[in-house]
Amino acid sequence: MSKSLQAIRGMNDILPEQTPVWRYLENTLAALLEGYGYREIRLPILEFTELFARGIGEGTDVVDKEMYTFLDRNEESLTLRPEGTAGCVRAMLEHGLTGGGQVQKLWYAGPMFRYEKPQKGRYRQFHQIGVEAFNQPGPDIDAELIVLTWRLWQRLGLADAVTLQLNSLGSSEARAAYRDALVTYLQARFEQLDEDSQRRLTTNPLRVLDSKVATTQALLADAPTLHDYLDDESRAHFEGVKARLDAVGIRYEINNKLVRGLDYYNRTVFEWVTDKLGSQGTVCGGGRYDGLVTQFGGKPTPGVGFAMGVERLVLLLETLDLVPASLNAPADLYLCAFGEPAELAALALAERLRDALPTLRLLVNAGGGSFKSQFKKADKSGARFALILGEDELASRVVGCKPLRDDSEQQNIAWDALSEHLAARLGAGSSL
Template sequence: MSKSLQAIRGMNDILPEQTPLWRYFESTVARLLDNYGYKQIRMPIVEFTELFKRSIGEVTDIVEKEMYTFEDRNGDSLTLRPEGTAACVRAVLEHGITGGGQTQKLWYIGPMFRHERPQKGRYRQFHQIGCEVFNLDGPDIDAELIVLTWRLWGQLGIRDAVKLELNSLGTSESRGRYREALVEYLSAHLDKLDEDSQRRLKTNPLRVLDTKNADTQAVLVDAPKMADYLDDESRTHFEGLKARLDAAGIPYVINPKLVRGLDYYSKTVFEWVTDKLGAQGTVCAGGRYDGLVEQMGGKPTTGVGFAMGIERLILLLETLEQIPEEISRQVDVYLCAFGEAAELAGLALSEQLRDQLPSLRLQVNAGAGSFKSQFKKADKSGALYALILGDDELAQQVVSVKPLRGQGEQQSIAFDALAAHLATCIVQG
């Protein structure tokens, strides 16, 4: 017997009972970003591999171990995007929309791909919403990105479950001085470092700071601190960011070990973390990358942004039971029609209702069926009301409106009064 077909490990189907929550989350974020003046951009899922090597860094875990890379028929090396910032930078450079110092406030949504060990909250195909801002170099825009995420957590009802962590990585020059001091210190304690940290010490020493190994963490207690190596510009920028967060009433903690996993960050880095999801605690992260555009061949252009993991935030909403009641119900009204004449009248009536009540979620029974079978389908749909249309109703030009969730008694409503009745008991109520 042939092996049954199934999804690739770590790449999951999002089933119909799950999609209402996804749509609610995505629409909430989209509406918020619209309100803050951000414009959506859509980039391809596949890019030339060189894009990610140049931007993310060839010695990062993502490029070394996690990318889905292949050669196409032309012999070009292509990669499924592992993150969105590099692709967004490529797009704004290619189309020249940041030229001449033009400010751009952009956002995107879509799947990303990394060959990681799948576990709860971590997948090989995962979805992100990201924001990128170009040609604004002050701490005010860093603060705005954090403020709008804080507002989002409030709208979703999860503020009490997340915590903001901040750090500054300084400029490339100050970070270089710090890297030298860190390498010198860690090299003197090489025998106490775990194997992964020993490897990172030679390739990407700042990544040692976010190790989970207890022995290495103990070594880092007395390691040099990034804050002691910050240049005046970065220190002033960081103080300006903190002052704005204080003014907005947003709590935060300084995490000197927060470095992010990508090479392109400078100055501000931040993460929103939670302790409600076990090991997968980061739900949104980002920072400033003022040298990335120039590194990718453009003119000097400042940049700052973030990405949030949709799967983890959906899981957090489910864990905290912050799911609005209305999104669990996909149908407001279910129309049952008995007999061909009633079916024809029901079709016309349902389209009139959709014209009059655009937000009404109305499902019309298909496939005919007995009174009992249609009512069973109406109840299974989750609708609040069943509309009943048969020969008796047609003769009187009325519809029987039957509550399915205990909202009162069955009523007969005239055709021309039905929309107003439903507006009162469903759309407005």
């Protein structure tokens, strides 16, 4: 017996009853970004593997263990994008959008791919909305991105469910000096580290700070801290970010162990975290990557950005019961037509109603059927009213309007008066 077809593990269908909340989240953020002057860019899902190896960093978990990489017919190594920043920087360079100090404020959305163990809030195909800003070196743009996300939480009703964590990674030189000190400290305690941290000690030692293993975290209690190695310029930049957040009234926690999972970050890094989703607590994270454009062969170009996980934010909205009820509102009307002449007239009438009432949710019966079967469909649709068009109504140029959610009497409404009548009857109870 052949195996039944199903989705790849960790790559999920988003079903019709789920998509309204996705669209609500995406539209809310898109409107917010437009208000802050960010423009959308659409990027390829596939890139040359070298882009991520150079940008994210060899030795990171993403590059070493999690990328979907394969050879195409030309024997070139391609990778499904595991994140969006590297591709965005590539596009900026390829199209000359950062030259001459041009300021670019961009956003993008779409699927990313990482080979991870699927669990609630963590999937192999997942979706992100990313925001990037180029050629703005000061702390003001760092703060703007954080303020922007803070305003999103307010619009979604999540302000009390998330906490902002901040850190500064300093310059590459300061980070290199700290890395050496951290490695020296941990090498002396190598046998006490968990297996994953032992591996990271030789590939990406700063990621040891992010270990979730309690015994490793206990070892780190007396480890050197990155703040002790910060250069003066990075300290001043970080103070500038904090001062702007203080001015707006955004609360934050300093997390000296916050390093993010990708090599390209420097100076400001931040995460918005929640305790409402179990172990998958980060819903948004980002920071500065001033050296990334240079890594890709461009001229020095400051950059800063963030990405937020759509699945986790949708899950958070659902967990906290913050999905607006109107997103799953049923149809306003169900139009029943009996006989071919009435079916033809119903189609034209439906389009006239849509012209007059652009936000009307109107279902037109398809496939014919008896009076009883069409009314059964109308009731199942959740519509508030059934419109009835048969031989008698067609001859009199009227439409029967029957309430489906109360015991009110059916009324016959002239075609020319129908849109006005429906606007009044539906009122605040619909999307009109």
